Amino acid sequence: MAFSTVLSHSYTLKSNMLCAQKSSPPSLKTSFPPQIRKKLLYQPLRYKLGFSPKTHVSEINASIKWEKGYKKVEVFSKEHLAVSLAYDVAQLSYKFTRERGAFTVVLSGGSLIKYLRKLVEAPYIDSIEWSKWHVFWVDERVVPKDNLESNYKLAYDGFLSKVPIPPVNVYAIDDALPADGAADVYETTLKRLVKSNVIETSTKGVPKFDLMLLGMGPDGHVASLFPGHSLVKEDKKWVTFLKDSPKPPPERITFTFPVINSSSNIAMVVTGEGKANAVNCALEDDDEKTNDNKLPVELVLPEGELKWYLDLGAASKLFKE
Numbered sequence: 041m042a043f044s045t046v047l048s049h050s051y052t053l054k055s056n057m058l059c060a061q062k063s064s065p066p067s068l069k070t071s072f073p074p075q076i077r078k079k080l081l082y083q084p085l086r087y088k089l090g091f092s093p094k095t096h097v098s099e100i101n102a103s104i105k106w107e108k109g110y111k112k113v114e115v116f117s118k119e120h121l122a123v124s125l126a127y128d129v130a131q132l133s134y135k136f137t138r139e140r141g142a143f144t145v146v147l148s149g150g151s152l153i154k155y156l157r158k159l160v161e162a163p164y165i166d167s168i169e170w171s172k173w174h175v176f177w178v179d180e181r182v183v184p185k186d187n188l189e190s191n192y193k194l195a196y197d198g199f200l201s202k203v204p205i206p207p208v209n210v211y212a213i214d215d216a217l218p219a220d221g222a223a224d225v226y227e228t229t230l231k232r233l234v235k236s237n238v239i240e241t242s243t244k245g246v247p248k249f250d251l252m253l254l255g256m257g258p259d260g261h262v263a264s265l266f267p268g269h270s271l272v273k274e275d276k277k278w279v280t281f282l283k284d285s286p287k288p289p290p291e292r293i294t295f296t297f298p299v300i301n302s303s304s305n306i307a308m309v310v311t312g313e314g315k316a317n318a319v320n321c322a323l324e325d326d327d328e329k330t331n332d333n334k335l336p337v338e339l340v341l342p343e344g345e346l347k348w349y350l351d352l353g354a355a356s357k358l359f360k361e
């Protein structure tokens with residue numbers, strides 16, 4: 041079905057790739073609607089305890105969890121989403137810093153940063169080994185770092201300025217370069233860090249980040265990989281660039297799918313009713329779809345773990361009467 045709408049970010053999307061809307065969303069209430077409870081067809085997940093205080097665990101249990109194949113999905117209130125994300129990130133930080141003395145974390149732009157807000161509070165602010173963190177961006181707009189459009193600025197203002205990560209471990213793009221140069225330099229930086237074992241590599245020799253924190257646009261884009269764009273198929277470069285992003289600003293650099301899909305862990309953080317169609321598309325069973333018919337988000341198939349963190353709005357089309 042052809043799909044055309046004006047998105048909240050004030051750019052127009054035309055795509056025939058989104059799944060058709062299949063049912064009306066349940067009305068959103070403060071607690072989970074009964075039809076959602078009824079549709080708990082899947083095995084609940086169990087959290088591995090051992091790092092975070094139990095008080096946080098009991099709060100996290102106020103959510104819906106299920107697992108379907110490799111897809112782990114959890115639906116939260118917005119507040120619990122931030123609590124749960126902090127808990128999971130802290131556990132991974134603990135695991136990787138203990139196992140290999142470093143924790144490589146890839147950030148996105150958008151609302152993701154505000155969902156990291158619990159990490160800058162007790163107990164995490166004092167218990168995480170921030171000095172072992174290495175921070176990257178899955179995509180960046182080619183603008184100066186102090187520009188309001190910069191994903192670096194967004195992350196710095198909302199998160200990085202509040203935690204003691206050594207500045208040398210924060211890998212922003214070189215904002216003095218044009219898009220192609222910035223992408224090349226970023227890829228060179230990744231190569232250097234792979235060589236020095238700060239970043240692990242997959243069996244295919246591609247960087248394997250410990251944790252990628254991804255957002256998704258209403259059109260199903262992830263990173264700066266947009267539906268129907270040729271970069272979705274890029275399989276040689278680790279980092280590439282575009283000058284024709286359908287979402288402004290047009291010039292960006294982005295990780296490619298080989299790098300995204302080498303990750304040890306991906307957290308897909310998606311909120312808001314505007315994303316419900318794309319979420320439904322990504323989580324439905326449809327073996328008939330070829331890669332050409334898939335949204336970019338559906339091509340996120342990491343070697344490691346993939347977990348979806350949804351709010352009620354984003355999940356609203358998953359639960360049918």
Ligand SMILES: O=C(O)[C@H](O)[C@@H](O)[C@H](O)[C@H](O)COP(=O)(O)O
Pocket residue numbers: 148149150151152179180181191255256257258261262263264287288311
């Ligand atoms: O560079 C960008 O334009 C953003 O990084 C973008 O890709 C964002 O991550 C998603 O659109 C989800 O954003 P929201 O969570 O704010 O909807």
